Amino acid sequence: MTTTDGRRPTAEEIRRAPKVLLHDHLDGGPRPATVIELADAYGYTGLPSTDVDKLGGWFRGPSRASSHSGSLERYLETFRHTVAVMQTADALSRVARECAEDLAADGVVYAEIRFAPELHIERGLSLDEIVEAVVDGLRVGAGGTGLHARVLLTAMRHQARSLEIAELAIRWRDRGVVGFDIAGAEAGNPPTRHLDAFQYIQRANGHYTIHAGEAFGLPSIWEAVQWCNADRLGHGVRIVDDIAVDPDGKATLGPLANYVRDTRVPLEMCPSSNVHTGAAASIATHPIGLLRDLSFRVTVNTDNRLMSDVSLTSEFATLVETFGYGWADIRWFTINAMKSAFLPFDQRLDLINKVIKPGFDALAANSTPRT
Ligand SMILES: O=c1[nH]cnc2c1ncn2[C@H]1C[C@H](O)[C@@H](CO)O1
Ligand SMILES: [Zn+2]
Numbered sequence: 001m002t003t004t005d006g007r008r009p010t011a012e013e014i015r016r017a018p019k020v021l022l023h024d025h026l027d028g029g030p031r032p033a034t035v036i037e038l039a040d041a042y043g044y045t046g047l048p049s050t051d052v053d054k055l056g057g058w059f060r061g062p063s064r065a066s067s068h069s070g071s072l073e074r075y076l077e078t079f080r081h082t083v084a085v086m087q088t089a090d091a092l093s094r095v096a097r098e099c100a101e102d103l104a105a106d107g108v109v110y111a112e113i114r115f116a117p118e119l120h121i122e123r124g125l126s127l128d129e130i131v132e133a134v135v136d137g138l139r140v141g142a143g144g145t146g147l148h149a150r151v152l153l154t155a156m157r158h159q160a161r162s163l164e165i166a167e168l169a170i171r172w173r174d175r176g177v178v179g180f181d182i183a184g185a186e187a188g189n190p191p192t193r194h195l196d197a198f199q200y201i202q203r204a205n206g207h208y209t210i211h212a213g214e215a216f217g218l219p220s221i222w223e224a225v226q227w228c229n230a231d232r233l234g235h236g237v238r239i240v241d242d243i244a245v246d247p248d249g250k251a252t253l254g255p256l257a258n259y260v261r262d263t264r265v266p267l268e269m270c271p272s273s274n275v276h277t278g279a280a281a282s283i284a285t286h287p288i289g290l291l292r293d294l295s296f297r298v299t300v301n302t303d304n305r306l307m308s309d310v311s312l313t314s315e316f317a318t319l320v321e322t323f324g325y326g327w328a329d330i331r332w333f334t335i336n337a338m339k340s341a342f343l344p345f346d347q348r349l350d351l352i353n354k355v356i357k358p359g360f361d362a363l364a365a366n367s368t369p370r371t
Contacts, residue, residue: 007367008321008324008326009316009326011313013363014316015106015107015313016107016359017331018107018109018146018355018360019107019109019312019313020108020299020337020338020351021103021111021301021302021312021337022209022266022299022301022337022340022341023234023301024112024114024302024303024304025114025115025154025183025303026086026096026099026114026134027083027086027115027116027119028079028303028305028306028307029099029304030082030086030095030098031306032052034098035085036052038095039084041091047081048081060307060309072186072187073185079307082306089129090133092133093133093136094137096135097138097140098137100113100137100138100139100141100145100147102305102311103147103149104142104145104146104147106312107313108147109351109356110148110149110150110337110341111148111149111150112151112342113151114154114183115134115151115153115154116153116155116156116183117130117131117165118156118161118164118165119156127164128171135172138150148351149176150177150342152177152178152180153169153177153179153180154180154181155180155183155194156182156183156184157183157185157189158185162182163200165180166180166197166198166206166208169201170200170206178207179207179208180201181211182194183211183234186211186215186216187215190216190219190220191212191220191223191230192227194228195228198210198230207231209231209268210224210230210233211234211235212224212230213236213238213239214235214238214274215277215278217241218242221236221260225256225259225260232266232267232340233265233266233268235267235270235274235279236265236268236269237267237269237280239257239267239296240257240287243257253294261296265297266297266337266339266340267296268301269287269288269291269300270301270303270315271286272318273307283322289323292333297336299336299337299340300312300319300337301337302315316330316333327364327367331357335352
């Protein structure tokens, strides 16, 4: 459904819509100017440029399919510069505060921001000090805005600290941290490597999502769902490998795709990031179109706002442009995301009924026909 006059939502209208973001990396979204200032303040001399525009362009460059082999590993290389300047409590707080400010300005009303504490210990911060700095920064940045910001703690899947990070997540669960995740190079690092961490969280009645089915296929998703009991899947795009579509468009789901759809496993889809890492060839051929048509529990996310040069608004605008989505679709993705958040049920319901639905109703009603 588009607006009553059949017109598609504009980017500015989408920006004003109350949106929900479940998959956004803190170290994938700092402002280029902040990276330069922090590098200067802390004596980090490794930046490829100290010019704001050039640095921004450099971060985005490797994401472009043309200049990039479309590999997750290459995409992840750029993070070393953002991580390098996020090694003190002040720097972490500032990046977190600005992240919340940027999301609030983009019309996000609920966000789960993730990062890997183990990457921020180079200057001697303890894991708890790192989490404290980020939680504080988000609280300050979100203060006085309509944004509710929470944290997911990520463990790097090629490392061996996941149980420790899982314990950290539970230790902070009543203080802004709502879940756990694993990220990093997927091939060769299957989710079951971290089974003890997932089981720890499960025994503590906590929540976790798992990056799976991005750079590796169905076995990764199967392990994440059937061995590790993931509450949600980060990306999960390769679930399409278990769906056959015949020439007249009829889709047949294999057992894993059926299971994921039947049990409403939320898919944290990040279309632009997937094009940049080679997980999808283009937005037009991105599986989100098919998965939305088949009513999987799809959500729309940014992944890395800096490296992929996106905002949640721009990501929705791209989908509107590509798939002809209207308000009903954006609202459906948004409510899917809010239902899938790691927030207590009553708070999710409150945001849906008091913020999201009224916000979308007002926008769809007020959108004026184009002259
Ligand atoms: O899309 C991704 N897939 C796997 N790992 C990722 C992705 N985006 C960011 N990361 C990694 C790099 C960051 O340093 C780490 C924690 O945010 O998570
Ligand atoms: Zn990610």
